[in-house]
Amino acid sequence: MQTVLIVIHLMVVLALIGVVLIQRSEGGGLGIGGGGGGGAGGFFTARGTANVLTRATAILAVIFFITSLSLTIVAGLGRAPRSILPANQGQGGPVVPQSGGSILDQIRPQAPQGGDAPQGAPSTPAAPAVPGGPQVPQSQ
Numbered sequence: 001m002q003t004v005l006i007v008i009h010l011m012v013v014l015a016l017i018g019v020v021l022i023q024r025s026e027g028g029g030l031g032i033g034g035g036g037g038g039g040a041g042g043f044f045t046a047r048g049t050a051n052v053l054t055r056a057t058a059i060l061a062v063i064f065f066i067t068s069l070s071l072t073i074v075a076g077l078g079r080a081p082r083s084i085l086p087a088n089q090g091q092g093g094p095v096v097p098q099s100g101g102s103i104l105d106q107i108r109p110q111a112p113q114g115g116d117a118p119q120g121a122p123s124t125p126a127a128p129a130v131p132g133g134p135q136v137p138q139s140q
Helices: 002-022 046-076 103-107
Strands: none
Touching: 002 046
16 A cells, blocks of 8 residues: 555656746746747646646645655554653652663662661761861771
8 A cells, every 4th residue: 555655756856847948037947838820829828827737736735745644644553652761760769771771770879679788797887087186096
């Protein structure tokens, strides 16, 4: 179905290009119009050609828009909607990146799983030593 629409669309595009190039512009362009020679006011007079080409351009433009919209609809039929949120966003927990994480997640220290400090570790963190500043003794 999509291939048929693409072929029709391309044929309409080529016809539209041809019709637009044939039309007479103010500067002469590639128009076939001319002086109109016979005096009877036939098909190839400037006014008659302009009306036919204007109508043909309008019809081809409408067909172009219809085939463009049809191609868009046909291309979107098989797609399932995708969420822009991560997969675990809806579970109420924090958002955790699925693959690898960021550099900040890699360098951040991980909290212990049990919630308690490990055996033998001080319960409060020691103050960092500042060069030239007062030294705080650490209790064990």
